[in-house]
Amino acid sequence: MLIKVNGQDKDVPEGTSILSLLDAFKLTPDKVAVELNRRLVKTALYGNALKSGDQVEIVTFVGGG
């Protein structure tokens, strides 16, 4: 199925979750925050399966003023 991660199209297997995405990108759940379709997702829900067309944003902190 096709989803969007950080603005880029990704073809991922059915059943893919935020958790499995983070794992694939070698990211630790504690060091990122995640949005699904423009809404914040709490860490406890990262295991839920994504749906085709979902838009995921994975963010962290960078230097800023």
Place this chain on the structure above:
Amino acid sequence: MDVLRIGKFEVTNRLFVGTGKYATYELMQQALAASACQVVTVAVRRERLVDKEGRSLLDFLDLGKYIILPNTAGCFTADDAIRVSLLGRDLLEKQGNKGAGWVKLEVLGDKKTLLPDPVGTLEATKELVKEGFAVLAYTSDDPRSAVRIKEAGAASVMPAGSPIGSGQGILNPLNISLCLELLKENDRGFPVIVDAGVGTASDVTIAMELGADGVLLNTGIAHAKDPVKMATAMRHALDAGRLAYQSGRIPKKRYATASSPFEGVISHIPGE
């Protein structure tokens, strides 16, 4: 102890320092240490999904030492600023940092001037207060805008000295002092932090002498030729301004007043 209270947050150092634009993370660490700041600002951005070998800011900030103040820089609508605020809070909660729950709100008008959009800022402030945030709202030095943001529930109002990163200092000291006067009327403890435009140490001192409760800066340190030395200068400048403000400066007078007495002079005084 000279404590600054912003909502439930308490700090003893009134210099808030940004983490952007340093040549290296190591230089940033040294500059932050030299500034003696307790609060550092950060931005929320997409993870790079390739090149994860790249180093992360979080690995270079002592989260036990610093209170992280996430900003909403780069947001041009209230809606986006709210999304970014929620993401930043979530990340800080996970990191167990004390900064979870406050936000430096920026809703900007355009990329060229980076001047704040007053309507968007007001809308976002109201929503974020409902979400339980202590909102530190970046605004222009317009005193009426500042008052409206306070009325919307902001925990602190942060008028700009001059445009972000411009290094032009405090362009309109009268407006900053009017902001301070109106915001602190019958509410002396209401925190006002001058944010943006600081180019050198004297700008920090001027802001503090006017009665600001703190100063937030980034580029003035990060892009100085020697950021660590400039961070030290900023620290002393803040103390100088704060102490001068608390001391109560003398009024400005048109003519001279001699420090040495005229009584007993042996000289001829012209006109007498």
